[in-house]
Amino acid sequence: MAQQELLRQIPKMDEVLARPKLSGAASPARVALSAREVLARLRGNILSGECHRLPSLAELDDMILAEIARENTPSLRRVINATGVILHTNLGRAPLAPQAVEAACAVASGYSTLEYDAEQGARGSRHSHVAGLLTRLTGAESALVVNNNAAAVLLMLAALAKGREVIVSRGELVEIGGSFRIPEVMEQSSCTLREVGATNRTRVSDYQKAIHPEKTGALLKAHTSNYKIMGFTQEVSPSELAALGAEHGLPFLYDLGSGSLLPLSPFGVVDEPCVSECISAGADVVCFSGDKLLGGPQAGIIVGKTAYIEKMKSHPLARALRIDKLTLAALEATLRLYLDPELAAAQIPILRMLSASPASLREAAEKFAGLLAPAGEQVCLSEDAGQIGGGSAPTQLLPGTVIAVTPRAVSLTELERRLRSCQPAIIARIAKERLLIDPRTVDNTDFEYIAGRLCAALEREANW
């Protein structure tokens, strides 16, 4: 049929909207929106010569229903993290404890005491909700919370060392990912970076020699979160830097990155100092993330000496970087769990996943494998290691048992794609020619769903 004829025969919008199957599916306005999209695409395909036959009205119904479904699928949606990487940055880092979710929901749908003191009946401060918890949990004098830790570093430098030199070890000029690099943040805060030492070794005398009475604004230490320098190395301890800072009247600022509120060695994590240790070592200001090892919402937490915290609070950037009420509610609830370390360990998902024993992971993997009987010999258990992720303890592997899948009827990449296309998507990892599903980061209640989808995805059928 000629192109012009095909175009003429495309059904009119009124005709489409009158289709019973569509009018039952959504409101007329909603159907029209998707129908317009589908008809425009059809027109385009006819003009480009890709389409030589008009779909029937029934086929058109289905195309429009599919378009409605596609447009109604949220872009930001839940996925199942079967990678075993606990703080997966691309998958949203830390899942929240139920108490944190509940607290965020409670303030989301109504009004709250965000900046209201209900006892005095007067204006309050949004900082007041977590400051007391943070000072108790870290031993610091004062606390302030902003949008994320990148914002915390920016504010800290801008408020405390603007226009002056900040001395940092060459071994700590870390890039976190994206565009967050210590030297670049320094520039944005109008500070001058003064690098000292060598990549692998820095001594306290290197800092000492770089101090200039008029030029120096602060001493900075940054935790090398996502990399580790090994071999012939030396770094300056927080207590040495605190002493040096005190001697010269300079603030010692510590960007701790992950920043745990509990000692993590019982969880098997080394090289991640806990915040209270840094405060007792004498750091003047320490900043860290809310959604890394702390296991709360995205936030930048700053604790330290009152004079410095007050200076940051009154800096114009503090308003630009301020934390939102939903985050604040979730953070407050998460911090309250830490008042009882046992409760924190039991309720905060990150801590639970970190401390899952090899025996419990083996048991979970076996239970899961039991649901995979239809897959037969394509599935086996394998010893493997999960990771912390999120730029924390990069060399640390967490031993456990995973489900290893070797598909027969489809390729490995096709299997991985199929699982990703599920709703909710199942994100697995491929290693050594097998698809791995790590129970460490999967909620037990999702096993049945994953097993069902996995068994279906192993079939040859192409309609995925």
Ligand SMILES: *Cc1c(COP(=O)(O)O)cnc(C)c1O
């Ligand atoms: C992760 C990290 C940051 C950035 O924190 P966000 O919460 O992701 O903004 C800054 N510094 C260090 C050392 C980090 O590890």
